[in-house]
Every structure is written in C-alpha cells, then in structure tokens.
Amino acid sequence: MKADPKDQQRLLDLQAIDITLQQLAHRRRTMPETAELDALTKVVSRLEDERVRAEVDVDDLDRDITRLEREVDTVRQRRAKDQQRLDDGRLPARELTALEHEMTSLSRRQSELEDAELELMEKRETAQSALDAVDERIASARDTRIATEQRRDQTVAELDKEAQWKRTARGPLAADLPAELVQLYDKIREQSGGLAAALVQYGRCGGCRLELFGADRNRVKTAAPDEVVRCEECRRIMVRTAESGL
Known part of the structure; x- marks a missing residue:
C-alpha cells in the first residue's frame, strides 16, 4: 500500500487519540x-x-x-x-x-x-x-x-x-486521511488490541519494541517513503521519520 509520508505520520496522531479513548474506557470500567x-x-x-x-x-x-x-x-x-x-x-x-x-x-x-x-x-x-x-x-x-x-x-x-x-x-482527522489507509489501520488496531501504528525509533519497532536486524532492517530502510511498511513480527504499521535511526 502507498500513502503520503505525512499521512503516515498523521496516523500517529490518530493512534494517540485512540489510545487515550482506550485508556478512558478502561478507567470507566475499572x-x-x-x-x-x-x-x-x-x-x-x-x-x-x-x-x-x-x-x-x-x-x-x-x-x-x-x-x-x-x-x-x-x-x-x-x-x-x-x-x-x-x-x-x-x-x-x-x-x-x-x-x-x-x-x-x-x-x-x-x-x-x-x-x-x-x-x-x-x-x-x-x-x-x-x-x-x-x-x-x-x-x-x-x-x-x-x-x-x-x-x-x-x-x-x-x-x-x-x-x-x-x-x-478524531472524526475530522480520520476523514482527512486516505480511506484505504484508515481501513488498514482500524483492522490492525482491532486485531492487535488497540495499537496499530507505531513510530520507528533507534532502529526499533515502536509496536513490539524489537530491534530491526539484517535483511528486515534493510527492507524497512530501503522502502520508498510512500510505502506503508509493516513489522514482520507484530504486523503493525511502522511510521518512519528522521528519528527512526535507520
């Protein structure tokens, strides 16, 4: 899947809102x-x-x-x-x-x-x-x-x-992102317990916190900026920025 790098980064804003909503729901239940x-x-x-x-x-x-x-x-x-x-x-x-x-x-x-x-x-x-x-x-x-x-x-x-x-x-933010990207994000979020998009930092997936090595690291590093890259381990969307350390 292709998506503008800026849209991929904005997924993190959407993810932050969804995490907060999940935390609020948990606090309400407990x-x-x-x-x-x-x-x-x-x-x-x-x-x-x-x-x-x-x-x-x-x-x-x-x-x-x-x-x-x-x-x-x-x-x-x-x-x-x-x-x-x-x-x-x-x-x-x-x-x-x-x-x-x-x-x-x-x-x-x-x-x-x-x-x-x-x-x-x-x-x-x-x-x-x-x-x-x-x-x-x-x-x-x-x-x-x-x-x-x-x-x-x-x-x-x-x-x-x-x-x-x-x-x-959340509504306007999700509506402003590509529908296909949001659909993928929502599907992964449902399957993974709430976390679907995570920032790659210092060569680590922000979802499962595992460090990228060898061919997997090279795959992520060489992928086109508009390529939606997913973690081989946790299958979450890995958002790449200048902080990714690749």
Whole structure:
C-alpha cells in the first residue's frame, strides 16, 4: 500500500487519540467506586438480613410479654374476686380455708408471672438495642453508598466528557486521511488490541519494541517513503521519520 509520508505520520496522531479513548474506557470500567458500590450493596444486603432476624426477636418477645400480661391480668382478676368473697365473710369454714389457700397460690403465681415478664422485658430492651444498632449501621451504609454513587457519577461524567472531546477531534482527522489507509489501520488496531501504528525509533519497532536486524532492517530502510511498511513480527504499521535511526 502507498500513502503520503505525512499521512503516515498523521496516523500517529490518530493512534494517540485512540489510545487515550482506550485508556478512558478502561478507567470507566475499572473505577474504584464500582468495586466500592458492589461491596456496599453486599454489606447493606447482609445488614438487612440481620435486621429481619433482630426484628423477629423483638416481635417474639413482644408476643410473649403480651401473653404474660394477659395471664397476670387473669390472675389478678381471680384474686380480686376471691378477695371480695373473703371480705363478704359469709363462707363456711371449709370453703374459707380453701379460698385462702387458693389466694396464696394465686399470689405466688402472680409473682412468678411478673418476674418472668420482667425478665422478658429486659431481654426485649436488649433486643431493641440490637435492632436500633442494625438500623444505624444500615443508614450509615446507605449514606456511604449514596456518596459513592455521587462520586462515581461525577467521575463518569468527566470521563465521558473527555472521551467525547477526543471522538470529536478524531472524526475530522480520520476523514482527512486516505480511506484505504484508515481501513488498514482500524483492522490492525482491532486485531492487535488497540495499537496499530507505531513510530520507528533507534532502529526499533515502536509496536513490539524489537530491534530491526539484517535483511528486515534493510527492507524497512530501503522502502520508498510512500510505502506503508509493516513489522514482520507484530504486523503493525511502522511510521518512519528522521528519528527512526535507520
């Protein structure tokens, strides 16, 4: 392929833009905020699971406390009725004795229930504290996630803005070069991972960095200035200038 030496050198400008675009795309894909957000999402999910368990503990204790409160109330009502019957003073001696025994038993039962209720209320306070702590951690993680999302969005906007500026500069440059040369360049760039044209410096290919020797060096050195020369090793376009050292 033939191409004006100046057009070949301008390929390096095109290559510089494409390298920058490739770097910007890589930075966009590998932003630290992305990994941070993934980690925060897992943290929030784990905390929400922990919160469900803590909430179940509180609900279970509330249910048990309510049950005990009903039992205590039932015992109190029974004792009040028995006390009223005692106060009436019209019971036979045998029934009076039985009633006194029952009231003693009810008093003991009420005390046991109230102790159990108090113990459950203490456990409930501990469980509520655990639930409140989880809620605080969830709120903190969510705040951190929001702040990280904002940083990510700002970084993305800056990278996209720079990439758009580079694409805007690339269009006229590529359009001003011979179409066949650009097609070859784009094909090599796709096959070689992004680098298609490289400057020959000090007798080395700027693509694979290998030094040219013998017949290969002579091939490049003696090629016509408008000949598009490619590296035998990496197949990239070798752009020759006064710095090539041939």
